Amino acid sequence: MQGSANLNVMIKAARKAGRSLVKDFREVENLQVGSKGPGDFVTRADMAAETIIRDELMGARPQYGWVGEETGEVAGTDPTRRWIVDPLDGTTNFLHGLPHWAVSIALEHKGEIVSGVVFDAAKDEMFVAEKGAGAWMNDTRIRVSGRRSLNDSIFATGVPFGAKRTLPATMQDLARLMPQCAGVRRWGAASLDLAYVAAGRYEGYWEREINAYDIAAGIVIVREAGGFVEPLREGGDIFGDRSVIAANGDVFTKFSETLRGRESA
Ligand code: LIP
Numbered sequence: 160m161q162g163s164a165n166l167n168v169m170i171k172a173a174r175k176a177g178r179s180l181v182k183d184f185r186e187v188e189n190l191q192v193g194s195k196g197p198g199d200f201v202t203r204a205d206m207a208a209e210t211i212i213r214d215e216l217m218g219a220r221p222q223y224g225w226v227g228e229e230t231g232e233v234a235g236t237d238p239t240r241r242w243i244v245d246p247l248d249g250t251t252n253f254l255h256g257l258p259h260w261a262v263s264i265a266l267e268h269k270g271e272i273v274s275g276v277v278f279d280a281a282k283d284e285m286f287v288a289e290k291g292a293g294a295w296m297n298d299t300r301i302r303v304s305g306r307r308s309l310n311d312s313i314f315a316t317g318v319p320f321g322a323k324r325t326l327p328a329t330m331q332d333l334a335r336l337m338p339q340c341a342g343v344r345r346w347g348a349a350s351l352d353l354a355y356v357a358a359g360r361y362e363g364y365w366e367r368e369i370n371a372y373d374i375a376a377g378i379v380i381v382r383e384a385g386g387f388v389e390p391l392r393e394g395g396d397i398f399g400d401r402s403v404i405a406a407n408g409d410v411f412t413k414f415s416e417t418l419r420g421r422e423s424a
Contacts, residue, residue, distance in 0.1 A: 160287060160295040162274075165220070165266055169276045170287060172215035173262045176208040176246055177280030180253075180262065183207070184281060188256045201247075201254045205229060208246035212264060216242050223266075228372045239269050243375040248277075249348030251320075258282065263350035265375035275376030277350045286354040288383035294357050303386040303407035304359035309417070312362035312410050315344045315352045317369065325368040332365065335417050353377025356405050357384035363406030363414050365391060371398040378403075387411040393419060 162170070183204035187197050209229045217225065224241030225233040235241060242264065247253060249260030258281035266274040277286040286301070288294035294301050306312050314336065318329055337343055344361065346352060350373055352364040357380045366374075378388045378397070391402035393415075406414045 160289075160292065160298075160300075162287065162289055162292070166274050166276070166287060166289050168216060168219040169264045169266065169274060170278075170285065172212045173264055173276045173278040173285070174280075175215060176211045176262045177278045179211055180204060180208050180247060180260075181280050184253060184256075184258070184260075187253065197254050201250060204253075205247040205250060208262065209244065212244055212246055212262070216244070216264070226372060228370070241267050243267055243272075243372050245350065245370075245372040248350040248373050249346075252347045257347070259346055259351065260348050261350045261354070263372065263376045265372075265379065267375065272375050272379045275379040277354045277376050277380060279351060279354075284354075286357065286377075286380050288357070288380040290379060290383065292383070294380045294384035296354075296358055301358045301384050303356060303381070303384050304362050305409070306362050306407070307409040309339050309410055309413045310341065312340050312414070313342045313344065314340060314406075314414070315346055315355070315361055315364045317345060317347065317349050317352065317366040319368045322368075328367055332367075332418050335420070336414075339417060349373040350377050353381050353388075353405055356386055356407070357381045359384075359407070362410050363404070365402075365404040365414075365418055367391065367402045369401055369403055371401075374403055378405075381405045389415065391415075391418065 222237040224235035227244045245263040248263045253260045262278040264276045273290045388405040390397045390400045
């Protein structure tokens, strides 16, 4: 893909952070579980990755704003653009030695996500998209799946850590959806859930109580792969409501109506 200068900066940052995380991920497997076990180590790995990304992005574009999972929000001198970064999405998987986690970097311009990079460093899968330029995985153009019926479709969801507030609603979602589809998965990395929808690996994904930095990059990747992304609440706001629903265009209506409680014929 012929990306913009900004996208190239994002890809470089993701690769650099990914290399550091892969090294740390190998270490996690050698650590003993205990009070001074992988938990502290993973927090340090996460912080180190965020520092790498921040140095790269802020070094290249010091005028842009910044939102990072670990370091919070910093306003830029250019109020129209900001980076939205999760250095390690899928922390719990990482902590348990499960190779399903990613670096997620998005660029927002005037309230819209215009570029996104989701890097699954353990599998060396780099998902990227830029508004108007399509979505790619490594050197291959990706598209959402062509499955049209809910019955044949697989979906993914997530439940936040703790989940007290969200669990009953998610259970209701599952009760509505599962009898009508081929299966629901819970992989534990929202950025990759969106990237997988974009790559046609499953048909859709939804989540309640999700943070902007977990999903910002994936949003533009799904849209550029031909899919739809909306807030779960009709007419709502994805980041404001902290809820999202994404799917290929063929199943989106039935999928969203099922979750929103209005089952279509
Ligand atoms: C996690 C997500 C996961 C979601 C959790 C959490 P983290 O991100 O990607 O899929 O269900 O609520 O936000 O904490 O690993 O960066």
